[in-house]
Amino acid sequence: MSAISTTLDETINRQTHGPIGQLLTKQTFWVFIASIIAFAALSLSTDVFFTPSNLFNVARNCAFVGIIGLGMTAVIITGGIDLSVGAILALSGMVVGMMMAADYPIWIAAPCALLAAMACGFFNGVFIAYVRMPAFVVTLAMMSLARSLAMVLSGNQMVYQFGVDHKKLVALGGGSTAGWFTWLADVVGTDTSLGAFFTRLSELIYIPNPAIFLAIFALIFGFAFRWTRWGRYIFAIGGNQKAAILTGVPVRQIKTSVYVISALMAGIAGILQVGWLGTITTGMGLGMELIVIAAVVIGGTNLAGGSGTAFGAVVGAVLIEMIRNSLTLLGINPFWQGTFVGAFILIAVLFDSVKKLKQDEE
Amino acid sequence: MSVLRLTDISKRFGAIQALNGISLSIEPGEVIGLMGDNGAGKSTLVKIIAGNFRPTHGKMSVADREVEFHRPIEARENGVEIVYQDLALCDNLTAAANVFLGREKYRWIGPIRILDHAAMYKHAGGLFRELKSETRPRDLVKQMSGGQRQAVAIARTMLSEAKLVLMDEPTAAISVRQVAEVLTLIRHLRERGVAVVLISHRMPDVFAVADRIVVLRRGTKVADKAVSKSSPEEVTGLITGAIEVA
Ligand SMILES: Nc1ncnc2c1ncn2[C@@H]1O[C@H](COP(=O)(O)OP(=O)(O)OP(=O)(O)O)[C@@H](O)[C@H]1O
Numbered sequence: 001m002s003a004i005s006t007t008l009d010e011t012i013n014r015q016t017h018g019p020i021g022q023l024l025t026k027q028t029f030w031v032f033i034a035s036i037i038a039f040a041a042l043s044l045s046t047d048v049f050f051t052p053s054n055l056f057n058v059a060r061n062c063a064f065v066g067i068i069g070l071g072m073t074a075v076i077i078t079g080g081i082d083l084s085v086g087a088i089l090a091l092s093g094m095v096v097g098m099m100m101a102a103d104y105p106i107w108i109a110a111p112c113a114l115l116a117a118m119a120c121g122f123f124n125g126v127f128i129a130y131v132r133m134p135a136f137v138v139t140l141a142m143m144s145l146a147r148s149l150a151m152v153l154s155g156n157q158m159v160y161q162f163g164v165d166h167k168k169l170v171a172l173g174g175g176s177t178a179g180w181f182t183w184l185a186d187v188v189g190t191d192t193s194l195g196a197f198f199t200r201l202s203e204l205i206y207i208p209n210p211a212i213f214l215a216i217f218a219l220i221f222g223f224a225f226r227w228t229r230w231g232r233y234i235f236a237i238g239g240n241q242k243a244a245i246l247t248g249v250p251v252r253q254i255k256t257s258v259y260v261i262s263a264l265m266a267g268i269a270g271i272l273q274v275g276w277l278g279t280i281t282t283g284m285g286l287g288m289e290l291i292v293i294a295a296v297v298i299g300g301t302n303l304a305g306g307s308g309t310a311f312g313a314v315v316g317a318v319l320i321e322m323i324r325n326s327l328t329l330l331g332i333n334p335f336w337q338g339t340f341v342g343a344f345i346l347i348a349v350l351f352d353s354v355k356k357l358k359q360d361e362e
Numbered sequence: 363m364s365v366l367r368l369t370d371i372s373k374r375f376g377a378i379q380a381l382n383g384i385s386l387s388i389e390p391g392e393v394i395g396l397m398g399d400n401g402a403g404k405s406t407l408v409k410i411i412a413g414n415f416r417p418t419h420g421k422m423s424v425a426d427r428e429v430e431f432h433r434p435i436e437a438r439e440n441g442v443e444i445v446y447q448d449l450a451l452c453d454n455l456t457a458a459a460n461v462f463l464g465r466e467k468y469r470w471i472g473p474i475r476i477l478d479h480a481a482m483y484k485h486a487g488g489l490f491r492e493l494k495s496e497t498r499p500r501d502l503v504k505q506m507s508g509g510q511r512q513a514v515a516i517a518r519t520m521l522s523e524a525k526l527v528l529m530d531e532p533t534a535a536i537s538v539r540q541v542a543e544v545l546t547l548i549r550h551l552r553e554r555g556v557a558v559v560l561i562s563h564r565m566p567d568v569f570a571v572a573d574r575i576v577v578l579r580r581g582t583k584v585a586d587k588a589v590s591k592s593s594p595e596e597v598t599g600l601i602t603g604a605i606e607v608a
């Protein structure tokens with residue numbers, strides 16, 4: 001082989017960045033570090049943060065934000081936005097709650113709620129991808145529409161009793177691994193040694209169910225983003241929609257799918273939240289879209305589209321929820337929460353802008 | 363046998379008549395230089411051939427078989443490849459991801475179909491080597507030079523055994539050395555019997571590789587003749603309208 005082709009081969013095969021170097025340029029990594037530092041600082045500075053019940057609360061609250069954040073990440077990667085997730089959460093919660101109050105079993109009510117949510121998402125998607133209206137406008141309209149439907153559905157009454165499957169719904173949203181282990185112990189028999197083992201586990205490990213859902217969904221989304229055709233295409237659309245169209249990517253179908261998925265995630269969060277609250281109120285999910293978008297952006301997803309990770313959505317949700325929780329614990333007026341969240345959004349976006357400035361100089 | 367035959371192709375965009383009754387026939391291994399002023403309709407014509415636009419009127423046949431392309435993939439399945447004028451690259455994806463955009467390689471783990479990143483990196487690396495371009499398959503297109511970007515766009519056309527390669531200004535914005543490489547590539551394609559349509563505003567490039575020159579003016583074909591029977595002066599006159607038809 002000649003000298004020239006050897007160097008060509010070397011160039012073609014060379015990696016530009018090592019894995020460590022790449023990591024250090026990632027916002028998600030720094031937000032992750034910040035979360036760990038905040039966690040350590042809070043644990044050391046107050047004795048009300050690092051308690052099982054408080055950690056349980058934080059984990060559950062950030063799970064709702066995180067679950068919706070995963071769907072939102074997909075939307076934002078394509079260069080879109082979904083302002084209707086809070087309202088869709090409420091609609092889904094209302095459908096499942098009202099149906100169960102009317103004595104439908106959970107395995108009928110929950111799929112109906114998810115279908116209602118996905119119908120809203122499909123509506124969003126069609127108007128954005130096929131009619132080509134701006135995502136901001138369409139989902140803003142849906143935000144109003146879905147919440148209004150939810151309120152109509154509720155007949156403005158409070159519901160506390162969810163019929164035959166009341167216990168299942170409450171366990172689903174409000175329960176934890178403890179419940180699962182107790183159940184397992186019952187199945188194998190509490191007097192057996194395996195049963196005793198499960199009983200012991202149920203006393204040791206408390207992970208709220210929504211957090212388990214978040215972990216599973218985060219893995220699924222992380223996988224889908226990197227390893228599937230769908231993942232490749234959402235990044236392509238966010239990077240250069242025209243190029244995606246020219247090369248034959250089914251842009252409209254893929255764009256519709258992200259809004260359906262975003263709505264589905266909001267719907268799932270809605271069911272879990274009703275289970276946790278044990279009641280349905282029309283105020284469910286109010287303002288949720290902003291917190292979710294903030295979490296996703298803080299986690300390193302670029303609002304301009306074309307970049308984002310599932311891990312980032314989770315980390316962003318954790319950081320936001322920790323801030324909110326600590327402000328409450330420290331007795332700071334809750335009205336300040338918005339200021340902190342706002343500041344974090346600015347810092348996150350600033351990070352992007354500085355990076356861009358640096359690139360432009362190069 | 364002709365690789366491609368266009369019969370009376372017209373295209374309207376609303377009030378704009380972009381193409382007007384274009385007929386054209388291309389033989390295997392023939393290099394056509396397609397020239398014309400800005401807005402003459404060159405890109406529109408190749409996009410119709412590549413399945414991006416449907417003609418308003420007219421017929422198209424590939425290998426003497428009448429075809430209608432509704433989507434780019436159908437054109438590719440018929441052996442038509444294209445390098446777009448703006449290259450149509452996604453900056454946020456790697457070189458390999460761009461090369462395979464729209465026709466990714468897959469493998470299966472159990473019942474799940476996943477992207478075969480390793481195979482795509484390897485294949486793309488091979489294509490860049492063939493193009494003698496120092497382009498790394500794993501690099502993001504964002505960080506690439508004009509020539510590397512061009513290589514990525516051209517590598518796309520080499521994924522399958524194309525019968526016809528359409529190049530919309532492949533030599534705009536690249537260095538002299540890289541222009542020479544693109545022209546060499548076009549000659550290689552011709553040797554393999556692949557027909558090429560080269561759109562370029564650079565007269566020397568066209569005269570260096572083309573067998574035939576076709577000139578469009580405001581959507582109408584005003585010349586279609588062998589390079590040996592024409593001259594840069596004549597072509598310039600045809601493009602500007604100083605010479606009516608040839
Ligand atoms: N998608 C479109 N919608 C509406 N009009 C279009 C579209 N694409 C092209 N046109 C119009 O069609 C005409 C021909 O454009 P085209 O891009 O084919 O020109 P061109 O010969 O490639 O020019 P250039 O040398 O500048 O690339 C122009 O008047 C252009 O404005």
Ligand SMILES: [Mg+2]
Nearest residue numbers: 404405406447
């Ligand atoms: Mg053009």
